[in-house]
Amino acid sequence: AQILDAIDLAHREIKNIIAAQRRLRDQVGKPKPTLAPPVAPWPEEFAAGLRQRFAGPLDVALRVHGKFEQADAVDQVEDDAVASVPEAERPEKGPWAKAIIHEMIKEQFRSAILAKGERLDGRAFDEVRKVTCEVGMLPRTHGSALFTRGETQALVTCTLGTSDDVQVIEALEGESQQRFLLHYNFPPFSVGEVKFMRGPGRREIGHGNLARRALTPVMPDKNAFPYTLRIVSDILESNGSSSMATVCGGTLALMDAGVPIAAPVAGVAMGLVSDGTRHAVLTDIAGQEDHYGDMDFKVAGTREGINALQMDIKIGGLPREVMERALEQAHRGRLHLLDIMEATIAQPRPDISSYAPRIITITINPDNIRDVIGPGGKTIRAIQDETGARINIEDDGRVEIATADEAAANRAVQIIEGLTRLPQIGEIFEGTVKRIEPYGAFVEILPNRDGLLHVSELAWERTREVTDVIKLGDKIKVKIIGIDGSDRIKLSHRALMPPPEGYTPESGEGEGERRRPHSDRPGGRDRGPRREGRR
Known part of the structure; x- marks a missing residue:
């Protein structure tokens, strides 16, 4: 109801815009040309004869299961219709026969639905085609999924990148970045054609953007999951709604990649056949139902609500009650798809791929x-x-x-x-001796951050040479005992050891320690006895 109310509100505002456009047209517009519909070149009795003869075989052909099998059966009926024309008249009437058969396909398709309440493939109006899901079939990718619905199949992969991989978008409003990318590829072989593989066209851009909009609301916040995400959907086979297959496959690939999405997302394409008074709403339309029907209405979302909508409509308007019925059928179809998807993978994997950064x-x-x-x-x-x-x-x-x-x-x-990091006085580190000088050693306590361990702070006892206690490259525990105004750090090793027995601050040594002679002092010399007369 909320989405319908939102559409109604938008419609009211659109009417105001259209009224302004019409006023502008009345003032400066030019008369609109009137185009008469083309008149059929064949006589009515010729068309009636073909309809009577080939209505039955065509109905049988249209009910053949399989996209290509049905196309072959219809082609055979068309060939038979052309062959029924006398050979001398075929250059003129052969194209007429083909055109009449094409008209009959549309008429019989619509008549089966509106008059008989039947879909040509035998499904109920609200029935989704058979769905299968697989995940993790491409072990080298960060996440992968194969989603198949009827004769539509999407192979979807998910890649995790860093912030260096974001897409930079330069627009009139300025520059922006996009950390979730979705690329949709529709190769010609997916519909049995052979063409050049060129850059993305209108279809690829439009379908990819719709799928990306459907998945964006469930993406994790950058602070919680700081990855750039890229989904690539390769359509391997198509018979209706490959964009919604991309949404379903994208969800599965994200979960297989360990992306903590808020909820799974599924999408379904709805159709409509209407003669103005009768309305038939179809769930999960195939390609033929899209081509000959009056609406292609794609709905994608979670169990809780709708994330994205897209509608292509060929009739002049749509009553609210029909729109409501379409949304309700879409909701049931979406829940059906989510049940199947969650049976394959119920929640995102607890960890990302070992190949992902x-x-x-x-x-x-x-x-x-x-x-x-x-x-x-x-x-x-x-x-x-x-x-x-x-x-x-x-x-x-x-x-x-x-x-x-x-x-x-x-x-x-x-x-x-x-x-x-800013070291603090009193902190203890296990550092590495990086340089030795006569007065002490420089010990690296943090990467590219060292302090001076003075020779007097190596031990409680007097130390003759620094190298008597430590060597270059040694690991040594030190404590910060001072930081001067220039951020130079003073370290101590002896502060981490208990003083020897009998040690007093005045003596600086233990009872049993012998004081070194002057000649043993670093840099000192024995000056001998003092001479008389000198002061």
Whole structure:
């Protein structure tokens, strides 16, 4: 009812726009040309004879199951009709016979539905063709599904990418980005034709956009699932509503890929045959019902509501009650499809494919972005070279790290956190000795962040040489005991050890420790006894 009310509201406003257009036409418009419908060139008795003779065989041919089998049967009736014309008259009357048979196909199709209440394929008006679903048949893709409904089949794949893969759209309103892409391909072989495979046409763009609109409302938020998503639907066979097959197959492929969509989405194409007084609403129309019918009404949504609508209509108007009936039948058909889909895969897989990139998102202070990027991008390139991860940094400080190697992702996180973390006095780290000087050692406590471990802070006892205790590349536990105004860090190792027995701050040594002679002091020398007379 809500969607009908919305359509009614839009219709009222459209009437106002049309009234304005008509006023403009009355003022400046030109007379509309009157076109007379073409007159049939054949005599009525010729057409009546063909109708009487071939109505039965044509009815049998139209009820043959299978798109191509039915086409072959109809072609045979057409050939028989042409063959019934005397050979001398065939150059003129042969095309007449073909045209009359084509008229009879439309007439018998509509008569079967409106007068007999029958669909030519034997289905009830609200019946969906046989549906089968498969997922995961392409193991190397991130997600895949094969959706088949009658003689319409879609092979759909889902690929997970990083923020570098978003589609940048330049429009009159400015530049925007799209992180959910859906590409619909309709190769000629899907309808038994041979043509050149060129770029996307109006059909591919329109059907793909409809399917994307149907799936967009259930997509996860970027903060919860920071992937760029691309769905590709390849139509392998088509006999009606391949766009809705794309919606159903797209849902299955997303769930197979582990995308946490809000709810499954299914779509069904509704049809209408009307003579103005009688209205027949058809569920899941096939290609012939689309061609000879009066409406193609596509409805896609979840169990809770409608996500997308599209209508192609060939009659002048549609009563509200017919529209309501079409939406109600579409709802039942959608629930039927969702039941079958959920029997195949009830919910998104708990984890993404092992071939998909793992994206870890962390947030840093925007003021530290320059520290991660480095001069000319040197630092971030070094991180990517070391870990093999792809790193993207947003202006708000959000950092995305993408790689299929979890260990590499964790290493990249460690490096970035080290670059942006502010060490605090009292923190303890296990660092690596990076450089040794006579007065102490420089220990890296965080990636690209080191501090000075003075020789006096190596041990409680006096240390003659730094290398007596540690060597280059050694791992050593240290504690931050000071940070000066220039952010230089002072470290201590002895602060993590208990003082020796008898140690006092005044002596700086234990009872049993012998004080070193002056000549043993680093950089000192034995100056000998003091000379008399010198002060």
